[in-house]
């Protein structure tokens with residue numbers, strides 16, 4: 100059988116895969132790429148970007164609700180249909196423009212999941228393809244839940260493309276996706292319940308600030324069920340019923356739609372990795388410091404699907420660059436996971452960078468923890484924001500900031516200043532000496548440290 104040969108074959112067209120493919124083709128290599136879905140990846144098609152467009156409309160609701168009676172006469176309503184049309188202006192063209200961009204550079208495109216036939220050979224679209232280097236950049240996909248009736252659950256993709264907003268919605272999973280979507284849906288007018296097997300939402304975030312977010316979410320009308328073991332889901336006419344066990348008691352709750360937001364797992368199940376001798380674990384493809392497979396030197400992995408770093412868009416791009424350098428120049432660049440800020444786009448935002456209180460306490464002899472709730476500060480008061488809190492962690496000996504955790508309006512932006520401060524090893528005094536605009540959220544960080 101005829102074999103099609105490339106220097107590099109990239110699986111996945113998200114931020115990670117595109118970065119590698121473009122750099123390699125610009126570096127003079129022949130490149131092929133496959134994606135089994137629409138080109139452009141999760142972030143641009145069905146993740147960060149469309150989510151944040153929907154969030155924009157809910158920001159108007161939050162701001163006006165807080166200023167009701169303080170100069171604002173009415174809280175506007177959301178037309179879900181119109182909002183989805185607006186969202187489409189950001190997403191609909193992504194697959195086409197991505198393909199055009201990649202094709203113009205000379206990259207050959209395939210539209211199916213490849214399967215490894217051996218360490219260097221793939222089968223895709225009925226063709227046999229051999230490449231010196233195969234790059235796995237397939238990202239994450241929703242975790243399958245294994246109770247009876249789980250086929251009735253919808254995914255985050257469905258949430259971001261639903262034409263009508265259901266009246267009653269349940270989210271299974273109070274992580275990033277569940278919490279962000281719960282806030283969007285509640286502000287857009289749905290009755291929302293979030294159910295989780297754990298004891299609190301957003302386990303990776305500071306417990307004190309998460310408690311502030313949980314309690315404000317409750318005021319917004321979002322119901323929570325924690326420590327719940329879901330036993331089955333049943334569909335009956337217009338309702339979907341979730342059955343769960345809590346404290347030994349069997350309970351149920353009915354809604355129009357139930358979304359599975361119970362986490363995401365490496366998208367590797369259709370690749371036949373065993374045939375390619377590519378080792379993997381539950382975090383993804385097992386890689387060395389060069390993001391090269393530990394078991395097949397002809398394979399690299401980057402983005403969410405590699406076992407390094409957090410599954411976030413900025414890191415996928417960075418990992419893509421590292422792989423491109425190592426493919427083009429022969430393992431020259433080690434992946435060093437940088438200081439990475441992260442934000443949950445609820446309103447208020449919950450944002451975090453650096454060490455948690457627990458990590459800092461176990462790492463340094465003396466830490467100073469500044470934790471305060473400050474809705475009385477001018478910036479919060481001027482927009483009548485009811486929630487504004489921070490927890491800043493300093494190494495007492497060096498006075499360097501080692502962790503910052505924020506809950507409040509604009510926290511997703513303000514956290515970037517702390518990312519810079521931690522990355523550059525700045526002390527509290529250096530931050531205080533810096534001149535910021537006034538009055539601004541950024542300027543508040545001087546008082547926080």
Ligand SMILES: Cc1cc2nc3c(=O)[nH]c(=O)nc-3n(C[C@H](O)[C@H](O)[C@H](O)COP(=O)(O)OP(=O)(O)OC[C@H]3O[C@@H](n4cnc5c(N)ncnc54)[C@H](O)[C@@H]3O)c2cc1C
Pocket residue numbers: 110111112113114115116133134135136137138139140141142143145146147148150211212213236237238239255276366367369370401402403404410411412413415444
């Ligand atoms: C709802 C949601 C909201 C998010 N919001 C944010 C946010 O605000 N900020 C942030 O930083 N991150 C966010 N993320 C995470 C972010 O989307 C990912 O970290 C990022 O997209 C990862 O990029 P990637 O290139 O590694 O993978 P992806 O963008 O997932 O790209 C992987 C590509 O590989 C393809 N693929 C998968 N399997 C195969 C296969 N077998 N064969 C061929 N192709 C395959 C997929 O179709 C996809 O196009 C969000 C994720 C979700 C789901």
Ligand SMILES: NC(=O)c1ccc[n+]([C@@H]2O[C@H](COP(=O)([O-])OP(=O)(O)OC[C@H]3O[C@@H](n4cnc5c(N)ncnc54)[C@H](O)[C@@H]3O)[C@@H](O)[C@H]2O)c1
Pocket residue numbers: 244271272273274275276277279294295296297300301302327329360361362363409410411441442443444
């Ligand atoms: N703003 C952002 O940067 C952003 C937004 C969305 C997603 N992401 C990325 O995507 C990743 C996945 O996010 P996610 O929200 O899907 O997952 P997650 O891991 O953040 O949360 C999943 C939640 O589901 C719960 N859960 C798991 N199994 C369950 C079950 N059987 N029953 C009930 N609850 C169950 C877990 O306890 C957890 O609270 C994140 O780690 C993040 O890296 C980032």
